[in-house]
Amino acid sequence: MLKILKTRINQGYKTYNFPKKLPAMADFFKGLPQINSDNCGSCTLCIEECPVSAIEKLDGTISIDIGKCIFCNKCADICPENSIVFTKEFSLSTTEREKLLTNNVETFIKEREFKAEELGLFKKSFNIRVVSAGGCGACEADINVLNTLTFDLSRFGIHYVASPRHADGMIITGPVTKNMELAVKKVYQAIPSPKVVIAVGACAISGGLYADSCENYNGISDLIPVDLFIPGCPPNPYTILDGLLRLIGKIKS
Amino acid sequence: MKKIITTIHNNEPIPLNKIPVLNPGEFTEELGALLSSKYHLSAYFADLQNELLYAVCSDAEKGLLYVLAGTIDSGQFISLTPRFPQTQLFEREIFEETGFTPVGHPWLKPVRFPPNSKYKIGEPPFFKMEGDEIHEVAVGPVHAGVIEPGHFRFQCHGEKVYHLEISLGYQHRGIEKKIVSGSNKKNLYLIETAAGDTTIGHTTAYTQILEYLTNNKVSISDNIVRSVALELERCANHVGDIGALAGDAGFLPTHAFCGRIRGDFLNMTALLCGNRFGRGLIVPGGIGYQISDSIIENLSVKIKKGLKEFLDASKLMFDNPSIVARFQSIDKLNLESSIDLGIVGPAARAAGITRDIRQDFAYGNYRFSSIPVSGHIRGNVYERAYVRWLEVQVSVKYILDQLKKLNNSDKTSEKSDNKELRPKKNSLIVSLVEGWRGQICHTAITDNEGNFRKYKIYDPSFYNWFGLAQALRNQQISDFPLCNKSFNLSYCGHDL
Numbered sequence: 001m002l003k004i005l006k007t008r009i010n011q012g013y014k015t016y017n018f019p020k021k022l023p024a025m026a027d028f029f030k031g032l033p034q035i036n037s038d039n040c041g042s043c044t045l046c047i048e049e050c051p052v053s054a055i056e057k058l059d060g061t062i063s064i065d066i067g068k069c070i071f072c073n074k075c076a077d078i079c080p081e082n083s084i085v086f087t088k089e090f091s092l093s094t095t096e097r098e099k100l101l102t103n104n105v106e107t108f109i110k111e112r113e114f115k116a117e118e119l120g121l122f123k124k125s126f127n128i129r130v131v132s133a134g135g136c137g138a139c140e141a142d143i144n145v146l147n148t149l150t151f152d153l154s155r156f157g158i159h160y161v162a163s164p165r166h167a168d169g170m171i172i173t174g175p176v177t178k179n180m181e182l183a184v185k186k187v188y189q190a191i192p193s194p195k196v197v198i199a200v201g202a203c204a205i206s207g208g209l210y211a212d213s214c215e216n217y218n219g220i221s222d223l224i225p226v227d228l229f230i231p232g233c234p235p236n237p238y239t240i241l242d243g244l245l246r247l248i249g250k251i252k253s
Numbered sequence: 254m255k256k257i258i259t260t261i262h263n264n265e266p267i268p269l270n271k272i273p274v275l276n277p278g279e280f281t282e283e284l285g286a287l288l289s290s291k292y293h294l295s296a297y298f299a300d301l302q303n304e305l306l307y308a309v310c311s312d313a314e315k316g317l318l319y320v321l322a323g324t325i326d327s328g329q330f331i332s333l334t335p336r337f338p339q340t341q342l343f344e345r346e347i348f349e350e351t352g353f354t355p356v357g358h359p360w361l362k363p364v365r366f367p368p369n370s371k372y373k374i375g376e377p378p379f380f381k382m383e384g385d386e387i388h389e390v391a392v393g394p395v396h397a398g399v400i401e402p403g404h405f406r407f408q409c410h411g412e413k414v415y416h417l418e419i420s421l422g423y424q425h426r427g428i429e430k431k432i433v434s435g436s437n438k439k440n441l442y443l444i445e446t447a448a449g450d451t452t453i454g455h456t457t458a459y460t461q462i463l464e465y466l467t468n469n470k471v472s473i474s475d476n477i478v479r480s481v482a483l484e485l486e487r488c489a490n491h492v493g494d495i496g497a498l499a500g501d502a503g504f505l506p507t508h509a510f511c512g513r514i515r516g517d518f519l520n521m522t523a524l525l526c527g528n529r530f531g532r533g534l535i536v537p538g539g540i541g542y543q544i545s546d547s548i549i550e551n552l553s554v555k556i557k558k559g560l561k562e563f564l565d566a567s568k569l570m571f572d573n574p575s576i577v578a579r580f581q582s583i584d585k586l587n588l589e590s591s592i593d594l595g596i597v598g599p600a601a602r603a604a605g606i607t608r609d610i611r612q613d614f615a616y617g618n619y620r621f622s623s624i625p626v627s628g629h630i631r632g633n634v635y636e637r638a639y640v641r642w643l644e645v646q647v648s649v650k651y652i653l654d655q656l657k658k659l660n661n662s663d664k665t666s667e668k669s670d671n672k673e674l675r676p677k678k679n680s681l682i683v684s685l686v687e688g689w690r691g692q693i694c695h696t697a698i699t700d701n702e703g704n705f706r707k708y709k710i711y712d713p714s715f716y717n718w719f720g721l722a723q724a725l726r727n728q729q730i731s732d733f734p735l736c737n738k739s740f741n742l743s744y745c746g747h748d749l
Contacts, residue, residue, distance in 0.1 A: 003569060003572070004506050004569060007506060007510070007565055007566065007568075007569050008506065010562075010565050011510050011513075011562060011565065011566065014513055026520065026523040026524055026527055027524070027527070027548075028523075028524075028525075028526055028527030028528075028542060029523065029527045030527055030528075049438065051438050051439045051442050052439075052442075070442060070532075071528075071532075072442060072532070072533055073533060130399045131395055131402075132399075132400065132401045132402055132424075133402070133423075134423075134424050134425075134426055134745070135401065135424075135449070135745070136446040136447070136448065136449030136450075136745050137401060137448060137449035137450045137743060137744075137745055138446070138449030138450060138452075138529075138530045139449070140399055140400065140401060140449075141449070141450055141530075142529070143399055144399045145512070145515075145516050145519075147512070148509070148512035148513045148515075148516055149509055149510075149512065149513040150513055150516055160399055162397035162398070164395075174424070175426070177423060177424060177425055177426060178368065179366050179374045179422055179423045179424075179425055180394065180402060180423050180424075182375070183394045183395050183402065183423070187395055209439060209442050209443055209446060210426050210431075213426065213427055213431065214368045214427070215367065215368060215425055215426050215427040216426055233446075233532065234449070234529075234530065236529070237516075
């Protein structure tokens with residue numbers, strides 16, 4: 001027992017005071033994109049090179065659909081004018097799919113809304129059933145890590161539960177493989193209303209790298225309506241945590 | 254003696270016309286002879302278009318790969334499973350993918366349930382035990398914890414498990430098909446997400462294949478960074494595994510501390526490329542980011558701290574007699590079974606097979622700086638945990654040594670004088686990498702244009718899932734979570 005206490009003292013208190021204190025992301029971290037389309041002209045290099053066809057050009061302005069984006073930085077590397085920059089802004093979540101088509105950090109943050117008043121029921125206690133439906137393991141790992149000391153999910157009243165009957169909502173990762181379709185539907189039906197569906201990662205939002213294949217759907221929206229989109233590949237744990245807290249109203253916009 | 258077995262080295266491309274094509278009888282005989290000599294069957298697949306079988310056996314002692322090619326007669330070939338259990342999953346996969354039937358295979362069960370499968374996932378015939386008090390426990394695909402989906406079916410009598418059957422395929426996304434048929438620009442990213450927690454392992458194998466097919470030399474410093482990234486991936490996952498094992502035994506201090514320390518190791522990989530799983534770090538030709546001296550300095554400081562905290566946290570667990578007693582003598586996979594089943598990685602090393610690709614088939618930086626192999630004997634949960642504990646320490650020491658070299662080495666890329674623009678045509682190449690779960694094997698065949706005609710990915714989980722099922726035999730069902738975590742295999746790496 002004494003050894004355990006001694007080790008606890010050695011390890012120290014490691015829970016980060018998020019959201020009061022904002023974390024510093026790594027130097028090469030790629031968050032929300034900021035794009036300046038002034039020098040684009042007829043160049044479409046970024047659109048051609050994007051592995052997930054996430055880039056669109058409308059009225060001469062380039063935007064990236066971060067619901068498809070895997071944050072590989074190819075577009076930023078290939079742009080001859082250095083017009084695309086992935087900033088350190090890690091708060092990427094929205095409740096509306098259309099808002100994920102973005103090119104300006106400030107506009108993105110200002111225009112998104114969260115239905116926190118409607119979901120006020122979950123503010124103090126939010127139980128989530130996590131279902132991996134074709135995810136590669138990275139989104140699952142970063143969802144799991146929220147239970148560790150640094151993030152300490154349960155201090156916000158959020159828990160991952162084993163039974164869908166105990167859950168208030170469902171997190172989906174992966175593009176939803178055809179082989180998991182029945183399981184996902186059954187879990188959704190088993191969760192009592194009111195319920196919430198959260199798509200974590202590019203695959204769950206749009207199919208990501210696996211879009212348009214016969215083995216899977218293009219994300220969970222193909223099967224059930226989604227309440228929260230958390231983009232990334234995988235989203236940084238702070239991105240996921242920020243999204244969950246905004247959804248239930250613990251962080252006000 | 255007629256030369257019918259082609260010998261190559263790890264990452265050495267060979268023209269297809271240099272591989273003699275054997276008739277079915279000869280192929281079965283030669284492959285049988287290789288497997289009798291206890292070589293590991295690393296790849297075994299069929300080329301549907303040309304109706305050929307290819308097999309690759311690896312000889313760890315000599316560091317050689319033996320390649321065999323054989324024809325298929327009227328859509329059938331002779332099954333080697335009755336004599337050599339390690340071929341069973343390969344033959345089932347060949348049957349599912351191409352329809353070529355291995356005659357004599359005991360049970361051609363589905364592997365991944367692709368869209369054209371005649372079986373419906375969740376309903377294949379399962380091995381059943383009959384009896385009055387027998388009960389069947391079915392777990393999955395949706396499990397209690399936050400993990401990937403898979404189905405486990407236990408045949409039990411009371412608490413004792415007589416047989417465990419594992420049915421996967423829930424994560425099947427058709428990656429191998431996409432690599433061959435899709436546009437090349439997606440390939441690297443598909444490989445990165447084949448098994449999302451083994452990004453560095455799989456991308457190392459893929460980029461090596463591209464580089465050796467085009468004579469594109471990777472600079473010494475880039476190779477060093479690649480090996481550092483691979484060892485960081487190993488450390489992060491082993492630290493996480495030890496924490497998870499402690500958690501499953503009910504020992505929360507180590508579970509809590511290791512969960513956090515694993516996050517610290519993942520953040521060290523993020524120092525190199527911005528992504529905790531190493532996405533974008535390894536690219537064909539080298540690495541995707543400039544690693545400055547300040548990053549090297551920062552990384553060295555963080556990793557020394559990480560190791561110290563890990564040893565502090567894990568010592569609590571290994572010093573605790575009740576935890577050690579819980580881990581010992583359960584879920585044993587002994588040396589003989591491990592060899593027969595073709596087990597790889599820490600699970601194999603814990604049973605006494607001293608097989609490590611970094612030593613036996615050295616590639617990249619490991620050709621210049623070797624790394625000691627950690628092993629044990631007996632093969633219980635305890636030994637699998639202990640081998641991981643040893644490997645973290647060995648890897649951290651290796652990383653610190655390599656970072657010193659990186660500081661002093663020339664960081665400009667070596668000019669490849671005879672680099673080719675297109676990959677070699679009509680060639681076969683095998684790349685083996687020691688991922689954190691074990692041997693990763695990528696095998697590629699190129700066509701007339703140098704594009705991939707066939708690309709096979711074997712994650713270490715492909716070799717090891719059956720080992721997990723065997724280790725549960727005659728054990729208590731309540732030991733299953735510990736057994737599962739002590740192997741910690743990838744569902745999506747198997748399902749692709």
